[in-house]
Amino acid sequence: MGGVRGPEHEGAPGHIGPYTVITRLDDPASRIPVPEQRFLARSADGDRTVLVGAPLPGTDPGRFAVEAGAARYLLGQWASAPSELSGPGEPPWHARPYLPCLPLPTALAVHGGPLPEPTVRALGAALTEALTINHGQGLTHAGVSPAAVLVAGDGPRLGCFGAARAAAPDGTARSGLPGLEPGSLPPEQAAGGRPRPLGDLYALGAVIAYAATGHTVPERDRLPVALRGIVAACLSR
Structure with a gap:
């Protein structure tokens, strides 16, 4: 099937692989960077709705594809692991x-500000479980x-696996990318530097603070x- 088609997915309809794009998942006006383009899309027969990811314009598609392939092996209830990848010769995508x-x-925007402390605690516990499984x-x-x-009704899903590695290889500064x-x-x-598990804990602390x-x-x-x-424990070095 075809790869990514359409004017950077700004206009609808467009296609990614066999899927027809419905809309973007993320608000383009958000001040929070998103490591990949994410879209809701439908299968050709209309029976399935999927979440599709594709590289940001101007980023390295090869590194994106490597990380998408590795993400298929993530385990655990809270991992957002791809179930489908682009084929050989296609521009990379996963679904x-x-x-x-x-x-x-977006959840904070809909809520009108920071989430309640019990919700933040539950979010942090689920993300901690996800990372513990990854590290294991x-x-x-x-x-x-x-x-x-x-953020889903039954708890969070953690996606964007390997975003730092996809953004630039080890040895290349990633600040500002x-x-x-x-x-x-x-x-x-x-x-x-090479990403290591302690870096995941640092980022977890930042996400809890954000929530x-x-x-x-x-x-x-x-x-x-x-x-x-x-x-503080997450951010400590």
Whole structure:
């Protein structure tokens, strides 16, 4: 089937692989960077709705494809693992069955601000479980950020696996690159270091802070008292 077609998916209809694009998942006006283009799309027979990911314009499609392929092996209830990948010779994309959800930044916008503390705690616990499973598989997520978290009715899903590795190879500074949210990008990854599990914990702390305050790098006194120790432990080096 064809790869990514249409004017950067700005106009509808467009196609990605065998799927007809319905709309973007993310708000283009959001100030929170998103590491990939994400779309809701339908199968040709109209029977299936999927969430499709494709590289950002101007980024390396080969590295995106490598990380999408690795993400298929993610385990756990909270992992947003692709179930379908582009074929040989196609521009890269990945897809998974669509579960009604909102990106975390959109969830905060709909809520009208930071999420309630019990919700933030539940979110943090689920993301911690997801990362624990990843690390037990010998994998570093390297893509934890507010936009990587999709909030569904039964809990979050963690996507954007390998976003830092896809953005630039090890040894190349990643600070300021498209799609990478600076507050949740671990300092060593920003400087070009190899992503490691401790970096995932750093990013987890930034995401918890974001859910609780609307900022990945908030002033300490803006965090709920009960969350300050958790966030500080994640961000410590």
